[in-house]
Amino acid sequence: TAMAPSASPRFGFWVTFFIFSTITLGATIEAQAHTDRLSPGAQTNQNYALATTSLLFFLSTLFVTLHTRPVLSTVVIGTKIEGAVISLLLLLSSALVAIVSDTRHGLATDSTGSISNGNLYYFSWAALATGVKLLSSYLRSVFGLDVAETLSSQSVRLQSWIWLVLLGLIQMGSAARLFDNHCGMTNSGLVEEKGSITFCRRCQLGIALGAVSAIAAMGLVAVKIWVRVKRRMGWLFTAEMVVSGMVVGGQAVGVTFLTSQMGPGAPLNNLYYSSWGAFVAGGGFVGWWVG
Numbered sequence: 001t002a003m004a005p006s007a008s009p010r011f012g013f014w015v016t017f018f019i020f021s022t023i024t025l026g027a028t029i030e031a032q033a034h035t036d037r038l039s040p041g042a043q044t045n046q047n048y049a050l051a052t053t054s055l056l057f058f059l060s061t062l063f064v065t066l067h068t069r070p071v072l073s074t075v076v077i078g079t080k081i082e083g084a085v086i087s088l089l090l091l092l093s094s095a096l097v098a099i100v101s102d103t104r105h106g107l108a109t110d111s112t113g114s115i116s117n118g119n120l121y122y123f124s125w126a127a128l129a130t131g132v133k134l135l136s137s138y139l140r141s142v143f144g145l146d147v148a149e150t151l152s153s154q155s156v157r158l159q160s161w162i163w164l165v166l167l168g169l170i171q172m173g174s175a176a177r178l179f180d181n182h183c184g185m186t187n188s189g190l191v192e193e194k195g196s197i198t199f200c201r202r203c204q205l206g207i208a209l210g211a212v213s214a215i216a217a218m219g220l221v222a223v224k225i226w227v228r229v230k231r232r233m234g235w236l237f238t239a240e241m242v243v244s245g246m247v248v249g250g251q252a253v254g255v256t257f258l259t260s261q262m263g264p265g266a267p268l269n270n271l272y273y274s275s276w277g278a279f280v281a282g283g284g285f286v287g288w289w290v291g
Helices: 011-034 041-069 068-076 078-100 118-145 149-155 158-182 197-232 236-258 270-290
Strands: none
Touching: 011 041, 011 078, 011 118, 041 068, 041 078, 068 078, 078 118, 158 197, 158 236, 158 270, 197 236, 197 270, 236 270
């Protein structure tokens, strides 16, 4: 029997991805036309971003169309072809977020790291999140693997610790990129874009906080999975208290110095959002064990 569009559990996600890819393609074209970054390296990355958004738009348009063609949909929907395309979308979306968020490329952020093109910045992240949902839906419907349910059943708060790992990695990577662009030896920007000593030291603080938060949370994730297998839970509660207290204390210092006027996270950028996200996540853990 032919599959109607509504019968596919991913049709809504494909339509959503199509909308986001359309917006990011238009925003990329506009950003490239008005950018002040004209160095060969910047223009190369701008072309990469344009090629990436064009491919994302083409693939999402193709799969939305296939969903409306019952005969063709049975050939690709729910098959390894769809899985391969979804994996490619995730890879391309991740690369796009990295390119457009880089201050050196003059697309979604300016030289200070502040968001200069909100459509490109936010909808590239939205496309990446939708790609994750597409992959999760594919794994659930094709292989019977419900990732979210599996993580929830493994251990209480395991998903939250995984989110903290991701936030820490984003914080560390964003601070490292800003340090490299404005403080590092490889800085290729204008002289006036060199960061102050205070700015550079706060970038280093962001790198350290992101790394410690990610490593600590990653350790908790591993421990919670091991505890689930070994059924040994005596010291886990104490470990979570210690780590969550360390994270919220460190991130409290982080948001104070990173997002203040002289900090690299003062503009709305990846470092700003990840720093506050990690602080809120740490606060949630502390609130749980205090309660």
